[in-house]
Amino acid sequence: MTDFDSATPIYLQLAERIQRQIVRGDLKPGEKLPSVRDMGVQSGVNPNTVQRTYRELEAMGIVETRRGQGTFVSENPEVLQTLRESLKRAEISRFVEGMKAMGFSDAEIIAGLKDHLTEAEGRYEDD
Amino acid sequence: MTDFDSATPIYLQLAERIQRQIVRGDLKPGEKLPSVRDMGVQSGVNPNTVQRTYRELEAMGIVETRRGQGTFVSENPEVLQTLRESLKRAEISRFVEGMKAMGFSDAEIIAGLKDHLTEAEGRYEDD
Amino acid sequence: MTDFDSATPIYLQLAERIQRQIVRGDLKPGEKLPSVRDMGVQSGVNPNTVQRTYRELEAMGIVETRRGQGTFVSENPEVLQTLRESLKRAEISRFVEGMKAMGFSDAEIIAGLKDHLTEAEGRYEDD
Amino acid sequence: MTDFDSATPIYLQLAERIQRQIVRGDLKPGEKLPSVRDMGVQSGVNPNTVQRTYRELEAMGIVETRRGQGTFVSENPEVLQTLRESLKRAEISRFVEGMKAMGFSDAEIIAGLKDHLTEAEGRYEDD
DNA sequence: GTGGTCTAGACCACA
DNA sequence: GTGGTCTAGACCACC
Numbered sequence: 398m399t400d401f402d403s404a405t406p407i408y409l410q411l412a413e414r415i416q417r418q419i420v421r422g423d424l425k426p427g428e429k430l431p432s433v434r435d436m437g438v439q440s441g442v443n444p445n446t447v448q449r450t451y452r453e454l455e456a457m458g459i460v461e462t463r464r465g466q467g468t469f470v471s472e473n474p475e476v477l478q479t480l481r482e483s484l485k486r487a488e489i490s491r492f493v494e495g496m497k498a499m500g501f502s503d504a505e506i507i508a509g510l511k512d513h514l515t516e517a518e519g520r521y522e523d524d
Numbered sequence: 525m526t527d528f529d530s531a532t533p534i535y536l537q538l539a540e541r542i543q544r545q546i547v548r549g550d551l552k553p554g555e556k557l558p559s560v561r562d563m564g565v566q567s568g569v570n571p572n573t574v575q576r577t578y579r580e581l582e583a584m585g586i587v588e589t590r591r592g593q594g595t596f597v598s599e600n601p602e603v604l605q606t607l608r609e610s611l612k613r614a615e616i617s618r619f620v621e622g623m624k625a626m627g628f629s630d631a632e633i634i635a636g637l638k639d640h641l642t643e644a645e646g647r648y649e650d651d
Numbered sequence: 652m653t654d655f656d657s658a659t660p661i662y663l664q665l666a667e668r669i670q671r672q673i674v675r676g677d678l679k680p681g682e683k684l685p686s687v688r689d690m691g692v693q694s695g696v697n698p699n700t701v702q703r704t705y706r707e708l709e710a711m712g713i714v715e716t717r718r719g720q721g722t723f724v725s726e727n728p729e730v731l732q733t734l735r736e737s738l739k740r741a742e743i744s745r746f747v748e749g750m751k752a753m754g755f756s757d758a759e760i761i762a763g764l765k766d767h768l769t770e771a772e773g774r775y776e777d778d
Numbered sequence: 779m780t781d782f783d784s785a786t787p788i789y790l791q792l793a794e795r796i797q798r799q800i801v802r803g804d805l806k807p808g809e810k811l812p813s814v815r816d817m818g819v820q821s822g823v824n825p826n827t828v829q830r831t832y833r834e835l836e837a838m839g840i841v842e843t844r845r846g847q848g849t850f851v852s853e854n855p856e857v858l859q860t861l862r863e864s865l866k867r868a869e870i871s872r873f874v875e876g877m878k879a880m881g882f883s884d885a886e887i888i889a890g891l892k893d894h895l896t897e898a899e900g901r902y903e904d905d
Numbered sequence: 906g907t908g909g910t911c912t913a914g915a916c917c918a919c920a
Numbered sequence: 921g922t923g924g925t926c927t928a929g930a931c932c933a934c935c
Contacts, residue, residue: 404918406925420626432907443927448908456710465907465934485628489640492619499547501612503641510637513616514630658933660910674880686922697912702923719919719922739882743894746873753801755866757895764891767870768884910932917925 399440407442408449415454419470420481426472430460433468534569535576542581546597547608553599557587653694661696662703669708673724674735680726684714687722788823789830796835800851801862807853811841814849 399410418424430436433451437444451468454460458476462468471477496506545551557563560578564571578595581587585603589595598604623633653664672678684690687705691698705722708714712730716722725731750760799805811817814832818825832849835841839857843849852858877887 408925417626422627433909434907444908445928446926449925451908462908463934464909467907481626484626485623485632485636486640488619488623488626489633489636492615493637493640496612496615499544499611499615500549505612506616507634507637507641509612509616510620510634513613513620514634662910671880676881687924688922699913700911703910705923716923717919718924721922735881738880739877739886739890740894742873742877742880743887743890746869747891747894750866750869753798753865753869754803754862759866760870761888761891761895763866763870764874764888767867767874768888907935908933910930912930913928915925915927917923919922919924 399442408446408453411436411440411442411447411450412453415450416459416480416484419459419477420484424470426470426474426477428470430468430470535573535580538563538567538569538574538577539580542577543586543607543611546586546604547611551597553597553601553604555597556593557595557597559594653696662700662707665690665694665696665701665704666707669704670713670734670738673713673731674738678724680724680728680731682724684722684724789827789834792817792821792823792828792831793834796831797840797861797865800840800858801865805851807851807855807858809851810847811849811851 399407401407403410415424415430424430430451431439433444433447436442436447436450440447451460451462455462455468458473459471459480460468461471493506501509542551542557551557557578558566560571560574563569563574567574578587578589582589582595585600586598586607587595588598620633628636653661655661657664669678669684678684684705685693687698687701690696690701694701705714705716709716709722712727713725713734714722715725747760755763796805796811805811811832812820814825814828817823817828821828832841832843836843836849838861839854840852840861841849842852874887882890
């Protein structure tokens with residue numbers, strides 16, 4: 398699950414994965430993350446690297462660490478809302494970039510997306 | 525660039541990469557692909573694996589191999605058109621799946637996409 | 652110059668020392684800091700620890716790092732102004748805390764300070 | 779708590795610390811100081827160094843040693859009053875020196891101090 | 906147990 | 921050269 402050959406450092410990959418888990422609801426506000434050691438084992442990564450990830454997430458306000466107790470998902474609902482928006486933008490941005498790189502126009506992207514959603518699950522009302 | 529840990533086999537990863545290059549225009553109709561040996565070196569992959577990739581692409585009608593000459597991108601415009609459509613669907617499908625997994629609704633996805641395209645590069649006319 | 656027994660971690664001690672050098676003007680805006688390796692030797696500290704310091708200073712906006720070139724004092728005058736104010740407060744806060752701990756009242760502190768400044772260098776106009 | 783790398787000798791550092799404890803009231807007039815051995819253990823310092831400290835404090839009239847009984851804080855109120863003043867001056871002097879070294883003017887120091895005291899605990903009446 | 910710091914030494918990317 | 925990442929392993933502080 399972790400790409401050691403990627404250009405983006407492992408600690409950021411891990412951070413993003415955790416962010417997704419939070420947005421997805423797999424990690425709920427107030428919930429404890431695995432200890433740096435456990436997460437290290439799970440991810441096949443050095444505990445120091447996990448700690449770097451947790452530190453980064455804490456700097457973003459997404460997570461709070463309590464000495465001797467562990468690292469916990471922030472309970473601030475605003476943070477979660479912001480995170481959700483941020484991930485949405487990131488994902489869309491990545492998608493559009495990829496499509497453009499393959500030569501698809503804005504119109505094709507939108508049309509293709511609508512087709513996909515319509516086929517998959519019935520009606521979709523346009524604005 | 526190749527993910528050895530991924531669930532999808534390497535030869536299919538390679539195939540998809542080549543398909544993108546074709547759709548993108550990096551590889552033009554009639555153009556010769558690198559030899560299996562060269563492609564193997566470029567991709568850090570075993571030539572046998574490259575061979576398997578080329579065979580797969582040929583079965584899809586996307587490339588043609590000519591004994592003693594090499595492997596060439598098909599010049600059949602229909603094939604290319606189909607490929608383009610196929611990649612578009614695949615990419616959109618992957619994108620939507622990811623967004624849904626993070627809990628985004630159809631409406632959010634469409635709205636977010638439109639916002640992105642509008643912000644990024646001026647006007648966008650809806651259908 | 653570095654206190655290895657202090658409760659505050661080395662990387663923060665180093666950060667504070669650098670902040671003082673900047674406020675003092677020993678390090679001017681745009682000036683290059685020593686490389687992490689050099690600073691490590693100078694401070695008798697591991698380069699990784701120096702890097703942690705630089706990273707922290709960068710997160711505070713006090714310093715900018717350019718890959719392959721080095722780490723430089725920010726040229727943003729606002730940042731410097733803020734830093735100056737911040738250090739002033741910190742120093743005063745520490746001083747007052749110490750004085751209070753020794754049982755001195757607000758009045759004694761102010762009066763003592765005024766006496767000191769007056770003795771040392773002539774007149775001082777009160778508001 | 780003792781800085782072995784400092785320029786000022788350990789026995790003076792210890793002396794100053796004890797002086798603060800007296801001014802703060804942690805050590806009351808007439809109270810017995812720990813034996814040189816105990817103080818050595820507490821401070822992680824050689825008993826001879828503690829001996830030197832006690833001798834110095836006695837020379838300043840701050841403590842009295844009674845053969846076979848131990849070392850006691852002086853009960854002379856004048857001595858304590860002097861000590862208090864002396865520590866106040868020393869602390870202020872150190873503070874001002876530091877602020878000046880960072881380029882702060884007399885006016886800034888006074889104003890900053892008043893701000894701090896006012897913010898921290900309500901009203902403060904000027905002279 | 907938990908996280909936090911520090912080191913030594915490796916390898917990479919950028920220039 | 922520069923900074924950036926990662927590891928392995930140590931020791932500390934808090935609970």
